[in-house]
Amino acid sequence: MNLDIQSLRTFSNLAHSGAEEAAGSLTTLTGFDARVTVTKIEMATRDDVEREFRERDLVTVHIGFSGAIAGHTILAFDRDRAVELVDALVPGASDDPDSELATSGLKELGNIMLGGFIDGWADFLGEGIDITTPTYVELDANRSLRDVVDGPAAGDGGAAAANGTGGATPLETELDTGHVLAFRNHLETVNEEAGFYIYMLPTHDSVETIVDAAGEDNDAIPVETFTSFSRMISEGAGQASEDLTAMTGIDTSVDVSRLSFVPVEGVPMELTDEARRGVVLEFMGTPSGYIAILFDHDSAESVADALMPGMDADPAMRQSAIQEIGNIVTSGFLDGWANALETTIDISPPTYVDDIASAIVDPLVTELARTQDYAFLIDSAIVTPDETFTCDIYALPDERELRAAFDQLAPEPEPN
Structure with a gap:
């Protein structure tokens, strides 16, 4: 199908x-x-x-x-x-x-x-x-x-x-x-x-x-490809979890990882209106798009403490720590994609953000809306067993570039 x-x-x-x-x-x-x-x-x-x-x-x-x-x-x-x-x-x-x-x-x-x-x-x-x-x-x-x-x-x-x-x-x-x-x-x-x-x-x-x-068109994608992509997302989240554990010394696991198809204007409504700190990055390659790594306030403080203990009095250093963690998590998340797709995915320097989640993602959605009416939203969450922190990952790939990624994952046609 x-x-x-x-x-x-x-x-x-x-x-x-x-x-x-x-x-x-x-x-x-x-x-x-x-x-x-x-x-x-x-x-x-x-x-x-x-x-x-x-x-x-x-x-x-x-x-x-x-x-x-x-x-x-x-x-x-x-x-x-x-x-x-x-x-x-x-x-x-x-x-x-x-x-x-x-x-x-x-x-x-x-x-x-x-x-x-x-x-x-x-x-x-x-x-x-x-x-x-x-x-x-x-x-x-x-x-x-x-x-x-x-x-x-x-x-x-x-x-x-x-x-x-x-x-x-x-x-x-x-x-x-x-x-x-x-x-x-x-x-x-x-x-x-x-x-x-x-x-x-x-x-x-x-x-x-x-x-x-x-009415199926010429750009039809085997449903098995969506399954393969969903599996790739889960594996990328798993790698990000491992990297986060290695960096902070705090055991983590992937709580959820899924692929959704949603009208572009509906993406911000999928996110909470609670305050979040984290980073936003652009990724370039196959696919390209945007990614946000977000922590709630307490989680951001926990990961900053784990990476830079004793830096309570230096907000700039704590912000830098969150940026570095966001960078590492993004790299782990996307490296799995690059390996599965046998391609290279580059990422931009992380931009620090501190706002409600929907407001953080809204500019990314606005940029995508220039060329597409619907978005594929990738939603993953990394958690700790004792709820020390939660890391939410939201990725918004460009629809055209994602189509190229789907082509890479499509199963080989059976010989006649």
Whole structure:
């Protein structure tokens, strides 16, 4: 199966339109004015998706779908937001959030919102899509993504019967293989930071169906290439983690590393509005683009202390230490890319930054917006077991140069 930029744009538009339908349903049902803030397509590992669910106090409603396309949709709420919304739909439900009344209200809300979301895909494909009865799931450290999508899909015998397998559904099988292609929408109610998310996890065959309907062009990229690139990102983050450990003496590990496709204007909204210190660099080669290495205030102080103990009274030296750490982390992150692509990637001197994360990235996005409407956002995080510090890595490659990198990673065509 191949993906092209036009297909990704079609996916993004469909997911965004579907999410707007869901937001409209929420407003009608509860009176809360909701809007879609970000729509993104992620190539992520199963572990990364699970980690995001586990790290938030989420409750979810999930619905299977089959027909023109198959898979699962997941509506995930912050717990406090879920209680508030359900109480608007079923007055008194908040008195006992764990009651059958409350969970039934949330399932009904999910059913209507996700039904509207799926209808847009059915309209685009011109074929019917059946959905299952909604299931309420609470996520915790003991649950996996398989737990979320497990259960019957649409149709009399569920997805397994619909596909003639009598066992695991295609999506469940794909979850076992590592990477998943997820369509994620972030919605929020006006004046509220806490929001909720719609995840759509289609099967491999369903993605292919949508690609065919979108119209594949000559620049199509095998989906295996995206997987290879995602793996390369993870390996680069791993090397950066090792270099950071060697430099500071503090054990680190890669918490998350993923590739997303998102409208350029949506990139800053993906980042926090909390203050960050770090560096911004430009990288040149195949691919080229920009990278930001960012620490929160306490993390920046921790890494500066580790590199230059006793320099508390010299802000200039501490800034220099952060610049040097940013330089080393960037080199480790990109060296793995250069090795995998058998090319050279040069980096500019690091520029020190101290601002909220979205404001730091905004000038980089503005520069990319001169030549492209969508961006591939590479998001990695390096953490320590005791939370001494967190290092966030955001890379924004130029779309044209990234296409050249994809060509380097594309599998060799099989001989006739």
